[in-house]
Amino acid sequence: xxxxxxxxxxxxKEVGTPFLVGHPGGESVELMEAARQRDMRxxxxxxxxxxxxxxxxxxxxxxxxxxxxxxxGPGAANMVNGVAYAALDRAPLIVLTDRYSQPAQEVGLRQxxxxxxxxxxxxxxxxxVDARTIRQQLRRAIRTxxxxxxxxxxxxxxxxxxxxxxxxxxxxxxxxxxxxxPEPDTKALQPLMDRIGAARKPVLLAGLGVFWDKASAELVRxxxxxxxxxxxxxxxxxxxxxxxxxxxxxIIGGLIERQxxxxxxxxxxxxxxxxxxxxxxxxxxxxxxxxSSTPSLDALVPAQIEVLGNLKTLLGKVAAxxxxxxxxxxxxxxFRTDVxxxxxxxxxxxxxxxxxxxxxxxxxxxxxATCDAGASRLLVVxxxxxxxxxxxxxxxxxxxxxxxxxxxxxxxxxxxxxxxVAFTGDGGFLMAVADLQTSVRENLxxxxxVFDDREIGLIRVKxxxxxxxxxxxxxxxxxxxxxxxxxxxDGTTVDTENGLQDAxxxxxxxxxxxxxxxxxxxxxxxxxxxxxxxx
Numbered sequence: 001x002x003x004x005x006x007x008x009x010x011x012x013k014e015v016g017t018p019f020l021v022g023h024p025g026g027e028s029v030e031l032m033e034a035a036r037q038r039d040m041r042x043x044x045x046x047x048x049x050x051x052x053x054x055x056x057x058x059x060x061x062x063x064x065x066x067x068x069x070x071x072x073g074p075g076a077a078n079m080v081n082g083v084a085y086a087a088l089d090r091a092p093l094i095v096l097t098d099r100y101s102q103p104a105q106e107v108g109l110r111q112x113x114x115x116x117x118x119x120x121x122x123x124x125x126x127x128x129v130d131a132r133t134i135r136q137q138l139r140r141a142i143r144t145x146x147x148x149x150x151x152x153x154x155x156x157x158x159x160x161x162x163x164x165x166x167x168x169x170x171x172x173x174x175x176x177x178x179x180x181x182p183e184p185d186t187k188a189l190q191p192l193m194d195r196i197g198a199a200r201k202p203v204l205l206a207g208l209g210v211f212w213d214k215a216s217a218e219l220v221r222x223x224x225x226x227x228x229x230x231x232x233x234x235x236x237x238x239x240x241x242x243x244x245x246x247x248x249x250x251i252i253g254g255l256i257e258r259q260x261x262x263x264x265x266x267x268x269x270x271x272x273x274x275x276x277x278x279x280x281x282x283x284x285x286x287x288x289x290x291x292s293s294t295p296s297l298d299a300l301v302p303a304q305i306e307v308l309g310n311l312k313t314l315l316g317k318v319a320a321x322x323x324x325x326x327x328x329x330x331x332x333x334x335f336r337t338d339v340x341x342x343x344x345x346x347x348x349x350x351x352x353x354x355x356x357x358x359x360x361x362x363x364x365x366x367x368x369a370t371c372d373a374g375a376s377r378l379l380v381v382x383x384x385x386x387x388x389x390x391x392x393x394x395x396x397x398x399x400x401x402x403x404x405x406x407x408x409x410x411x412x413x414x415x416x417x418x419x420x421v422a423f424t425g426d427g428g429f430l431m432a433v434a435d436l437q438t439s440v441r442e443n444l445x446x447x448x449x450v451f452d453d454r455e456i457g458l459i460r461v462k463x464x465x466x467x468x469x470x471x472x473x474x475x476x477x478x479x480x481x482x483x484x485x486x487x488x489x490d491g492t493t494v495d496t497e498n499g500l501q502d503a504x505x506x507x508x509x510x511x512x513x514x515x516x517x518x519x520x521x522x523x524x525x526x527x528x529x530x531x532x533x534x535x
Contacts, residue, residue: 025071052082057410209271
């Protein structure tokens with residue numbers, strides 16, 4: 001009979017996740033050994049938070065839940081921010097935390113915290129492993145983590161349960177459910193089609209639900225059938241190729257996008273999750289219809305009609321029944337030009353927006369990009385172009401710094417044959433710098449482009465907008481070349497366009513992990529934020 005940890009390793013491998021990631025404790029070693037015997041990789045991270053972010057990113061890209069683990073007490077506490085990423089950025093994740101066996105848990109104090117309570121506000125489900133029920137627990141966990149909206153689940157693993165024989169199920173359901181999505185009924189869709197048919201200038205607002213149902217091609221088909229411009233959330237970049245004439249740009253919760261939306265006479269929200277939007281009142285009086293795989297519970301988007309179903313089949317059916325005008329291409333083009341003009345502020349050196357443009361020009365079309373939180377994120381979201389689903393990855397729902405590097409490692413695992421670039425500010429990079437060593441040691445080469453403005457730029461922007469003197473946000477003094485070399489990577493610092501292009505080209509040719517510190521002039525941030533977004 002298989003042990004608890006053997007059953008767990010088998011389930012993780014069967015669901016399509018061939019590795020564990022994290023920083024283990026003594027109670028984890030039996031599970032790690034079971035995974036090794038099944039040719040599953042273990043990736044040792046230097047920070048538990050980074051491990052959870054890596055595993056979450058893998059889950060986002062592949063649809064299979066990533067698996068991260070930590071030791072009890074301090075390890076579990078330190079992993080919280082990575083689990084919060086999975087919760088608010090909608091990533092399927094299985095979180096494993098070591099725990100004392102029950103007798104010690106009841107009477108001991110050292111390193112004992114209530115880990116189920118710690119994670120309860122963040123996870124979709126939490127449970128304590130029991131050898132008698134582990135098979136059922138695994139099936140529930142995997143289905144819960146991957147069901148829309150995806151998110152994290154947690155296992156507390158007592159030492160006493162790891163090597164016990166796992167009780168067999170009398171009737172064992174598959175680890176992952178086999179779901180069918182029947183074609184929507186034409187008659188049932190009539191109220192929706194009447195609204196869409198009456199619109200002359202519809203606009204599509206697309207969010208993460210498009211990716212959950214692998215419906216990007218159907219989204220494009222609907223946009224083309226309607227001749228409608230498409231705005232996407234930052235997590236949904238690439239759902240429509242960003243060189244498509246109907247692609248307008250990204251929803252950032254700012255004033256500039258309202259110029260486009262206010263020209264429309266119908267908003268069609270597709271897979272839009274409220275966690276992707278700014279926490280403010282809906283700003284439009286234009287009628288809204290929504291297509292989604294899950295009902296909206298927050299009522300932020302005032303849809304008059306909400307149609308539920310698998311978006312791949314639903315959008316395909318709606319597209320086949322739709323026809324429209326051709327206002328979208330011109331409207332999308334004007335919007336793209338307006339955004340570019342707002343971002344192209346003057347600079348006295350290499351600007352962050354020009355840095356992104358040059359990187360996009362040099363890096364191959366199939367490059368996958370990750371992006372950290374911070375002042376530069378606004379620019380990367382708008383300036384970097386992605387051409388396919390899950391080719392641009394960022395923390396939007398949580399908005400966490402320190403994401404770009406572990407996110408890039410997760411992307412490298414999912415896309416082993418494609419270049420991966422991480423855009424990060426100097427502050428965000430320093431939060432995750434230890435796992436540069438993971439990139440080298442695990443042979444997961446990435447290119448890290450660091451926007452070096454020697455400060456926490458976003459906070460400096462907010463200070464300036466509010467008339468507060470610059471204080472407490474300085475960084476500076478980092479030698480990017482030596483930092484990279486200390487971890488076994490390549491590194492360089494550039495401050496010119498030619499220097500940046502040469503550095504990216506060298507990194508591509510070398511195939512090695514490379515840090516490129518870009519000395520930028522961030523003086524345009526305030527004007528850019530004022531032009532694009534309400535703060």
